[in-house]
Amino acid sequence: MKPRIVAFIPAHNEEKSIRDCLAGLGDQTLPRDVELDVIVIADNCSDRTEEVALAAGEEFNLKLKVLTTENNKQRKVGALNSAWKSIYGDPLDLYDKRLTVFQEYYKTSVKAVLGMDADSRLAPDALTQLWEGLMSSRNIGGVMAKYTMRMPKKRSLLSKDDVHYEEMLASGQYGGPITRWWTHQQKQDMASWLLNLQYSGGSTYVLGGQATLFRPEALQDIIEENKLDGPWQDESDVEDMLLTWQIQKKWKTLISPTARCFVDAMRSYHTFRQQRNKWQSGTVELLTNSNIGVKSKHRGKIWRSQFKSLVDLAIRFLLISLIAISVATDQFHWSWIWLTPVVLASILNTILALKTPMHRTIDVILAVLLISPEIYLWVNLITFTNVWLGKLSANKKDGWAIQYSAERGTTRSKLTEGVIAVILFIALVTYFCIDQHAFLTSAPVQTVMYPYLKTGWTILTYLTVFTSVAMLYQIWTLRGRHSA
Structure with a gap:
């Protein structure tokens, strides 16, 4: 035989x-x-x-x-x-x-x-x-x-007069601009x-x-x-x-x-979130659950990836908070050196976009501008936070069942509600800062807030330097002829 x-x-x-x-x-x-x-x-x-x-x-x-x-x-x-x-x-x-x-x-x-x-x-x-x-x-x-x-074909190629229009659209072989953009982000990742x-x-x-x-x-x-x-x-x-x-x-x-x-x-955002929730929660479970009784020589690499996500989350949280408080209390000072990590991130994501198989010109442009990478990163950071908070919960969820339900369309995303909540929160904070401008910019408030701002900016500086060095290293590794 x-x-x-x-x-x-x-x-x-x-x-x-x-x-x-x-x-x-x-x-x-x-x-x-x-x-x-x-x-x-x-x-x-x-x-x-x-x-x-x-x-x-x-x-x-x-x-x-x-x-x-x-x-x-x-x-x-x-x-x-x-x-x-x-x-x-x-x-x-x-x-x-x-x-x-x-x-x-x-x-x-x-x-x-x-x-x-x-x-x-x-x-x-x-x-x-x-x-x-x-x-x-x-x-x-x-x-x-x-x-x-696989990149879905343009939905515009389908004729709405075609009797199979709905069937072909539901097959997943065709998609609109958002679907095609979202697919490329996963491909680049x-x-x-x-x-x-x-x-x-x-x-x-x-x-x-x-x-x-x-x-x-x-x-x-x-x-x-x-x-x-x-x-x-x-x-x-x-x-x-x-x-x-x-x-x-x-x-x-x-x-x-x-x-x-x-x-x-x-x-879609919803099915992606449920899939990544399953992957991330399963990975965290393998890393932290000693009852499974198996370890990998790559554990250090996986833990470093988890730490990187934590640093990315901390940098964005600190940056948004510190800028908001500094502007509200009239203590914000711009420095051109802040553009260094932005330029490095742009170079890194541009190289990745160019090395991604079958990339499109628009994807490279969005990578240069950091629009696509930043949106995609925020989605993954939300998943990262959700999974680690879920570790504190006593109820273990069935990741496979949740993903299947999302793919069948029996559950729906809460993205719209989340976006509306964020917009309302920003509007309320903005209104408060304008209404209380005199109080927030007064000398006593500035004196009280200054030490906290100084400490926050110092921590953010160290985290940003660490991330910049990591990006430089990744750019260096991408000089090789490896293909994705």
Whole structure:
């Protein structure tokens, strides 16, 4: 039996995207003498996912079968583990079923397992590039593709007279200016992360579930060491990061410098927030929960990222507060040196925008002006604050359920209410400062406020210097020829 790659594709109501995912696998040029089998796991589906997958398998000449889950309450984790058990057997089987001779040969022939999301698509030759990376050394447990968010087509290309207008708009393949802009911000954020990993040697602390090629022995080690019935666990909202940390105990986890996978972005503020809430809360849980019992050699890098978010939040809070109080008490003094971090941020974000695959001119311009990066950063800082405040809560939220609800449209964003609240607050503060101008600018008030302002500006100066040095270092790292 020839060596083979087996693709696991969990699919929950993915009839609209599964064909494109399988088309990408049909495009692949396989390594010499290596075969590809595809297992689509129709997980608690209420649509035509299974039917569409089988038809696409025939259309693209794939060796494909569909598994249908029963009573799966572990969502993606349970779906992936069911595919694993279909090849390697179920340790929890009460009857201790033995694999047939054919099944034993088949299991031995599996040299790599490809984990993919149903809404992802591999670029041509990506699978061969992932295979070459995995087989380049015996101690590599997993290799992840480089992810690039797919840009929706312009909504203006659709004719409103088209009978399929609403259907095509709802498919997510088309979007307006805001949706396309928001997609690019996520794409640039991903590009920045990928460039940072490659500069650090290509080792990654998360093998993303969108497209990663695993060595079966590495996954089997996790099962044996932790007495599991499958490699994937639902103890964390970031099951792919937990899996990666467990693999790293004995194996290397790398990112491919060439293999690319196209993935869907979150096309609205609400769905993006819920996704990032899940990612961030899962990451914080892995960092702080000792009961999970797994650590990563990248913990220092992840903690530094959390600290950077805290510093970014502190700088903006201090800057807004100090300027407001200084102006209100007539003690504000402008200094041209303040432009230094602004110029550095502009240079950094411009380089990132230019290194982002398939960037647009408007995106580069907005990066130069710091409009897009600042808005995107504020959204992430809100998520950062929300997650860490949530750590103090006794009630643990189901990140997967919340994200699914947001994507289905059964929950709504509170962005409008939040914006209105901020505008009202600014208006009230402005009115108060104008009404009490004489009192606020009086000598006694200025004398009382001066020491606090001086201390605040000193702290802000140190934080800004720290951030500026960090930006200089990042600009220096981007001089390399790494591509995102």
